[in-house]
Amino acid sequence: WTIIDTNQAALTAPTIAPAGTNTFTNFVSVTITSDVQNATIYYTTDGSIPNSNDKVYTGAVVLTESKRITARAYLGSYQTSTWATALFLEQAPPWQTDPSMTSVQVNRSRDDAAQAPGAGSVSFTDLYIPIGQAVAGSDALWTGMRFAGINIGPGVIVTNAYIQFTVYEATNANTTVKIWGQATNDATSFTNNARNISQRMRTTNSILWSIASSVAWSPTNYAGKEQRTPCLTNIINEIVSRSGWTSGHAIVFITSNSLGGKRTAYSYDSGGTNYAPILRYWTATQGVQQYWL
Numbered sequence: 375w376t377i378i379d380t381n382q383a384a385l386t387a388p389t390i391a392p393a394g395t396n397t398f399t400n401f402v403s404v405t406i407t408s409d410v411q412n413a414t415i416y417y418t419t420d421g422s423i424p425n426s427n428d429k430v431y432t433g434a435v436v437l438t439e440s441k442r443i444t445a446r447a448y449l450g451s452y453q454t455s456t457w458a459t460a461l462f463l464e465q466a467p468p469w470q471t472d473p474s475m476t477s478v479q480v481n482r483s484r485d486d487a488a489q490a491p492g493a494g495s496v497s498f499t500d501l502y503i504p505i506g507q508a509v510a511g512s513d514a515l516w517t518g519m520r521f522a523g524i525n526i527g528p529g530v531i532v533t534n535a536y537i538q539f540t541v542y543e544a545t546n547a548n549t550t551v552k553i554w555g556q557a558t559n560d561a562t563s564f565t566n567n568a569r570n571i572s573q574r575m576r577t578t579n580s581i582l583w584s585i586a587s588s589v590a591w592s593p594t595n596y597a598g599k600e601q602r603t604p605c606l607t608n609i610i611n612e613i614v615s616r617s618g619w620t621s622g623h624a625i626v627f628i629t630s631n632s633l634g635g636k637r638t639a640y641s642y643d644s645g646g647t648n649y650a651p652i653l654r655y656w657t658a659t660q661g662v663q664q665y666w667l
Contacts, residue, residue, distance in 0.1 A: 385410050385455035388431075388445040395461045400598045402462055404435045406445045410455070413447040423457055436593050440464045476657075478521045480642045480650040485520040487564035487571060494569035501644040502542040503651070505583075505629065506549035506636040515632050516571040520561055521653040522624040526614045535606040535655035537627065539639035542649075544592035549585040549635030554628045555609040559618035561626035576628055579608040591637050595649065601639065610655065625653075 388408045396402065406415050415431035416424040421442040435443065440463050447455040480486050483498045490497070503517050519537065526532065554576035564570055581604050585591075589600050606627070613625055640649035 384453045385413065385447045385449055387456045387458040388413075388415050388447050390443055390445055390458050390460040393458075393460050395463070397463045397465045398437070399465050401436055401438045401593070401596055404437060404443055404460070404462065406431045406435070406443070406458075408447045408455075410447055410449055413449045413455075415445055415447050417443055417445040419443055421459070425454075437462050438464070438593070438595060475654055476525060477652055477654050478523060479647060479652045480519055480521065481647070482563070483643050484563040484565075485522065486641050486651065487518050489516040489518075489569060489571040491515050494572065496564060496566050496568070496570045498564060498566075499643050500641055502638040503539070503641050504631055504636060505539070505639060506547070506551055506585075506634065507631040515630070517629045517631060518556075518564055518571040518574075518626055519651050520563055520624055520626045523622055524614075524625050524653075525621055526610075526655075526657060527621040528614070528619060530614065531658040532607045532610045532614070533656050533658050535610050535653065536602045536604070537606065538597055538652045538654060539601040539603075540597040540645060540649040540651075541591045541594050541601060542638040542640045542644065544590070544594060545637050546587050546590040546592075547635040547637070548587045549637050550633040551583050552580055552630040552633065553583060553603060553606070553609070554580045554630075555606075555613050556626035556628060557613070557616075558626075559616055559620070560623035562624070571628060574626065574628060577609050577612045579612045581606065581609070582633075585635070585637060597649070606653075606655075627653075 386409055388406050391405050408415055416426060416428045417431050418424045418428050419441040421444060424444055424446045426448060442461045444457050444459040446457045486503055487496050487498050488500050557575045557577045583603055642650040
């Protein structure tokens with residue numbers, strides 16, 4: 375026997391949350407539900423009306439750029455539902471439009487590097503920067519990042535600073551790293567000499583960066599507050615207060631990755647100017663700004 379459902383009643387449109395027109399910074403998580411039991415929801419992100427060849431909704435949709443989500447429900451041989459739609463507009467983070475903030479990005483391959491255990495070989499072309507080290511892994515014990523053209527004159531005090539990373543792969547392990555600056559007047563790019571990172575003279579000031587397992591690094595390509603170091607002002611102020619420091623010189627930050635756990639961030643070679651690490655800082659004459667969005 376073949377049972378044919380001849381009820382052609384239209385289904386109720388799905389519900390998209392948040393609804394309407396929405397703005398977001400960094401990312402937004404969108405859910406779609408239907409009050410029709412056992413309905414299959416199809417959706418698009420380009421504003422087109424979905425059909426049964428489009429994506430099936432199986433869980434929250436994470437957007438990292440402007441999109442219009444349109445959704446429709448299907449059930450057996452019933453007519454499809456009317457569609458629901460919502461618009462999501464990405465907004466520039468405050469630091470991109472804040473004239474009081476200075477932003478400097480790693481901008482060449484030899485300005486971020488990783489030093490392996492053992493012989494201490496140095497690589498500039500890794501796809502990611504390891505922050506921490508897997509317990510039984512062979513990830514770098516040391517990493518370094520160089521930021522060139524730091525516009526801080528002699529006697530100027532840095533009031534706030536951090537490095538912004540971007541997620542390379544989703545992880546959530548308990549992770550702790552130690553961060554120093556290089557104690558020099560104008561830090562040079564990394565070389566392939568063995569132990570070129572760990573043998574650089576380090577600042578007296580340092581910080582510990584501990585990331586709990588409850589703080590997930592996800593999704594990939596995401597750069598938010600969880601991917602920012604703690605405040606680096608003491609390290610930077612130690613460097614720029616050196617008698618040989620001049621505005622326009624470069625600063626290197628060195629991390630020790632041997633304290634457990636592992637997160638991964640884009641390097642310059644994999645992320646380019648889209649995702650490479652960024653140093654952001656404010657000085658006393660610029661005013662203190664804190665953005666934790």
